Amino acid sequence: MLQFENVEKIMKKKRIIKNVSVQINKGESIGIVGPNGAGKSTFLKILASVLKPDSGTVFYNGVPYSKNVQDLRKQIGYIPQEIALFEELTVKDQIHFWKKAAKNMGSPTYILEMLHALGLHHVYHQKVKALSGGWKRKLNVCAGMLHNPDIILLDEPTAGVDLAAKDDLLTWLKSLHKSGKTIILISHEWDVINYLSDSIFVLQNGEILFEGPSEQLDQFEKDQLDLEENQELIKILRQRKR
Amino acid sequence: MGTYLFLLNKLLFQNKWKLAFTILFPLFLLTVVFPFATSTVEESSIPIAWVDQEKEGFAETIGFRINEDPRIQLLHVNSKEEAIVAVRTGKVEAAFILDEQFNQHIKSGDIRKQMEWIRTSRSFLDTFVKEKVAAEVMRFALNSKAANDLQQLKRNEEDFNWEVAFQHADQYWEPEPLFQMDFVPSNSGDLEQEEAIDNLTIGLLGFWMWYTWIIFAGGLLPIYQWKEKGLLDRIRLRSGSIRAFISSFYLVQTLFYSLLFFLLITLTLTSLKVEMNAVNIYIPAFIGFISMLLLTMIVNLFIKKQSVYLMLIIIYSMLSFVFSFLAISSGFEKWWSYILPHYWFYQLML
Numbered sequence A: 001m002l003q004f005e006n007v008e009k010i011m012k013k014k015r016i017i018k019n020v021s022v023q024i025n026k027g028e029s030i031g032i033v034g035p036n037g038a039g040k041s042t043f044l045k046i047l048a049s050v051l052k053p054d055s056g057t058v059f060y061n062g063v064p065y066s067k068n069v070q071d072l073r074k075q076i077g078y079i080p081q082e083i084a085l086f087e088e089l090t091v092k093d094q095i096h097f098w099k100k101a102a103k104n105m106g107s108p109t110y111i112l113e114m115l116h117a118l119g120l121h122h123v124y125h126q127k128v129k130a131l132s133g134g135w136k137r138k139l140n141v142c143a144g145m146l147h148n149p150d151i152i153l154l155d156e157p158t159a160g161v162d163l164a165a166k167d168d169l170l171t172w173l174k175s176l177h178k179s180g181k182t183i184i185l186i187s188h189e190w191d192v193i194n195y196l197s198d199s200i201f202v203l204q205n206g207e208i209l210f211e212g213p214s215e216q217l218d219q220f221e222k223d224q225l226d227l228e229e230n231q232e233l234i235k236i237l238r239q240r241k242r
Numbered sequence B: 001m002g003t004y005l006f007l008l009n010k011l012l013f014q015n016k017w018k019l020a021f022t023i024l025f026p027l028f029l030l031t032v033v034f035p036f037a038t039s040t041v042e043e044s045s046i047p048i049a050w051v052d053q054e055k056e057g058f059a060e061t062i063g064f065r066i067n068e069d070p071r072i073q074l075l076h077v078n079s080k081e082e083a084i085v086a087v088r089t090g091k092v093e094a095a096f097i098l099d100e101q102f103n104q105h106i107k108s109g110d111i112r113k114q115m116e117w118i119r120t121s122r123s124f125l126d127t128f129v130k131e132k133v134a135a136e137v138m139r140f141a142l143n144s145k146a147a148n149d150l151q152q153l154k155r156n157e158e159d160f161n162w163e164v165a166f167q168h169a170d171q172y173w174e175p176e177p178l179f180q181m182d183f184v185p186s187n188s189g190d191l192e193q194e195e196a197i198d199n200l201t202i203g204l205l206g207f208w209m210w211y212t213w214i215i216f217a218g219g220l221l222p223i224y225q226w227k228e229k230g231l232l233d234r235i236r237l238r239s240g241s242i243r244a245f246i247s248s249f250y251l252v253q254t255l256f257y258s259l260l261f262f263l264l265i266t267l268t269l270t271s272l273k274v275e276m277n278a279v280n281i282y283i284p285a286f287i288g289f290i291s292m293l294l295l296t297m298i299v300n301l302f303i304k305k306q307s308v309y310l311m312l313i314i315i316y317s318m319l320s321f322v323f324s325f326l327a328i329s330s331g332f333e334k335w336w337s338y339i340l341p342h343y344w345f346y347q348l349m350l
């Protein structure tokens, strides 16, 4: 459904994404892992059509983004790593705004369900700037998904969220996945990846070194990684068994 | 569009303190600081110390008549010493001390050394008072002289009344002195005064334009923060484009600051009682202001770094205000004056 073909992204004369070709199918749930600065967020932004690649093509249902980006944007829900919210608004006004800004909206039942899954009804009348970091992150997720998208892209949605809320959020995402939605998620937390993702992308220095189910990671580590060269990555991968 | 206007109204006018300050600061300048700084001769009265020990007759009448002039404010003191202190400390511009037997001496035609005039080198406006006092004294002295002469002539007649003779002589002073110099009023004097008001007005209107400019430029800063936080990307993803959002933002800001600017202009014109045709001010102001808004928005759109944008606007607006004023008031013109919004405003107005 989504496809990268020889995609390159250069920023400040640095190659951030290096010749990446990859395919994501409808209904998949993919977890992206990799060290800081690997290019995970940049990869997701290109997928979300926030950034344009410098060369190569991204396809949606076989058609390049440049031809059908408006269709794609209706189907995609992108949750950025940064908190992209208007701090001066209340949670209520914020949700109202993002609902109206979108051309297509989710059904009222869907929105209510999401608010409860995230617990946002507890802080409904508070101003965003008065919320704690965890609450902001949850609202950040909510704001990107009000239109009930079929493809959900999440950049570290659980960072700073308390364990109870994290559990609610993951349960809800899992249920969305079960109902057939495609989920692509970046996380530094293995429990999140293990719970949600059927397939894993390992990114390092702008390259996808591995794609496949987590069971194959042992083999990949043994065959492809050099103890000296990939020290950092090996440390990250070994964390998953803790 | 409606959604954006709703949002922007909530976003931009949330901070009530900032909003109040934006509007109250110029009003404060206009109502408190400004009138004080420009209080002119006509508006303030000249304080004068006055020593009159007799407190009756001519002396009292002169004091009364002098004090009737709204430009003069008499401060009655009891002795010469007190008067000197008042002059030294700057409490009064000058002091006038009437002789202890002022009434009797004037009546007998002895006008020499009847009045002492105390002033300092800083005294300036008191000469005007002196002329006025002298005129009043002269009036009494001449009337007395006339009555005295008449008394001398008719000294044998029983029914001669000195008072009646004095009153008769006084008729020559009312309602206007009989031998008053007839100054023909000239229009050129009025013209000069009108121009003086204009320079002041121009400076002030230019200042308001500069003030609105700076806070308008500050009002455009949220764009940088929204971009930084990924809010613009988010809006682009959700609604397909940020064009409507950005235009709503500029529109709301333009309306708000135009309102502020024209309010300030109107208040200034009314408080200065400018005689000039208002259309001759409002249309140039509108043109200058709109070009200022457009230029600022263009800089805001195309300069990616907030600090560079701010620096540019501050330097540009200062240059515009100061150089245009110099150009207008002293003919200091350069070809590049035409890139300054203030210059268009001034050029079109004059």
Ligand SMILES: Nc1ncnc2c1ncn2[C@@H]1O[C@H](COP(=O)(O)OP(=O)(O)OP(=O)(O)O)[C@@H](O)[C@H]1O
Residues within 6 Å of the ligand: A011, A012, A016, A034, A035, A036, A037, A038, A039, A040, A041, A042, A043, A081
């Ligand atoms: N706007 C930008 N301009 C220049 N360089 C950038 C920009 N955005 C990202 N980079 C660089 O691109 C590289 C990859 O950044 P990216 O945010 O994609 O990493 P990441 O894998 O998401 O890291 P993290 O785990 O810290 O979120 C980094 O070296 C970063 O410095």
Ligand SMILES: [Mg+2]
Residues within 6 Å of the ligand: A040, A041, A042, A081, A155
């Ligand atoms: Mg990242």
